[in-house]
Amino acid sequence: MDAPSKSTTSRTGLQVRLVARPADLPAPGDFEIAEVAVPDPAVGQVLVRNLFMSLEPAMLMSIAGVPGLPMPRYEIGEVMYGAAIGEVVASADPSLGAGDLVLHRFGWREYAVARAGLFRRVDRDAYSTPSTHLGSGLVAYVGLMDAAELRPGDTVFVSSAAGATGNMAGQIARLKGASRVIGSAGSPGKVAHLTGRLGFDAAFDHHDGPIVDRLREAAPDGIDVYFDNVGGEQLRAAIEVMNPHGRIALCGALDRQGGSRPDDGPGDLLGVIGKRLTLRGFTMSDHPDRAPEFDTQFRTWLSEGAIVHDETVIDGLANAPQALLGLVKGAYTGKTVVRLGT
Secondary structure, three states: OOOOOOOOOOOEEEEEEEOOOOOOOOOHHHEEEEEEEOOOOOOOEEEEEEEEEEEOOHHHHHHHOOOOOOOOOOOOOOEOOEOEEEEEEEEOOOOOOOOOEEEEOEOOEOEEEEEHHHOEEOOOOOOOOHHHHHOOHHHHHHHHHHHOOOOOOOEEEEOOOOEHHHHHHHHHHHHOOOOEEEEEEOOHHHHHHHHOOOOOOEEEEOOOOOHHHHHHHHOOOOEEEEEEOOOHHHHHHHHHHEEEEEEEEEOOOHHHOOOOOOOOOOOOOHHHHHHOOEEEEOOHHHOOOHHHHHHHHHHHHHHHOOOOOOEEEEEOHHHHHHHHHHHHOOOOOEEEEEEOOO
């Protein structure tokens, strides 16, 4: 964040800092919630009051400082970061004005002050709540369309399908012509949620015996696309059940979100070779051109009632650290956001 000018107001706000790097899942004492003075924006800067911030499982890996991540780790003593949406309170740059709704990466704080170019204005009237702008639909869309090269008639398997990205991946696959959509989740309630409200064709609890057996039962004719949010045993099972020339989009690694220990990986790759499978990792930075296309499509799906925006809202920045732990332990469905203001 840029160095702002000295505050001439009495405005204060909360922010969350990481104060210790845990070896495993963090504890409340690894975070510090501090009330700080909020400065006025310097020339070229804006002051934003955050309304909602995103919680994401990958934040646990940034806390642990896992090497090889496509994002910087959280540093001890510094304010954490993450996607957020807020309202411009004051501006010292002509590109943004007071009242503008903006997306940015300065989450984990109630107020953000930084260069105007680090904030992106979005349509205030696009959705019924600003938090919808923080959804993971674009990630799912890119994973399916670019990494997995989804085709009409494909059978699609999505792991962690009740989560923010997984629930979108399953719904979008159906809307884009998949013949069968299967999801895994971590509880009977989530399984029912997938096949009920979200419209998956089949789902199973990954705790219910060997995953490869559950997947074969759900996909007796094999799978063509696997949207992987987990890694580990679920990735190995998908490779075993995959049809020849199947495609795997590697999006997340929930099996190792609680620390730095790698999972057991995809196992024996002979099947990958024999079936001529494609495993492709991806990040959003590789596909900026997809955003306008998805935004238009998503609005249409929402207006037609063709897709469900599934969301869990946690109130108050002080509750964000505990909510992050709840997220990775499977406490919520859909996109999890923290409401910071109204």
